[in-house]
Amino acid sequence: MINITLYKREMKSSLKMLLLFAAIITMYVTIIIRMYDPEMMATLDSFYEVMPEVMASVGMSAGATNLIGFMISYLYGFILLIFPMIFCIMRGNGLIARYVDRGSMVTLLASPIKRGTIAATQLSVLISGILLLVVYATGLEYTIAEISFPGELAIAELLKLNAALLCLHLFIGGICFLASCIFSDTRYSIAFGAGVPALMYILQMLANAGEEADVIKYFTFFTLFDAKGIVAGEGGAALGMLVLLFGAITFYGIGILAFCKKDLHI
16 A cells, blocks of 8 residues: 555655656667668767777677667667666665655654555655656657657567566666665665665676676676567576566565664654
């Protein structure tokens, strides 16, 4: 159960942040999709040949043969990973830990609302924000692709890809929410909630950079998001998506339990 009044208030607080990240995603998605043409692809591939390690570190690769492959190379290695992740970090910390740190949790707990309801409501706000960003990105990608290159983008492939992207960001949101529930000091909440995803992404960049560091991919959860494998219908990629979803649910459950049992000293 969630408290509708609290949910509406928190979603209103999320609005400016959501609009900001939606604007950033709009800019990058529009620019990159419209760059899909033989001449521009040849230019980008030449950049890859000059500095392959740098391009590969952020998930970019050369030789895309279709629009979805081009989008995977230039959107799903950095843009659609980093910006929703930053939203998860910023919003996740603000939903629980910031209230406790500022003493505002006293007001919430003074009302006839159970701790579990408060935690579930705040979690619903985080999940709603993540879902809105991914759904918006999906609709935007399809719209821009259809306007610029009618019939080039298969909607089924795009939906599968962004379903996996959603699972990844729900997992990241789970880390941020768990940190917010465990730590009463926002410094520690941000250090853990932001530090873990950031470290995992850095490890993924190192793993992408060359065969010498390939073993690092086994130490980061970003490896579970296999965009090319999802589009190709590979079973391992689908399993990775399910692991991320199960992990997200687990983190959410532990976070709510931790918040219900913690001593808030209020």
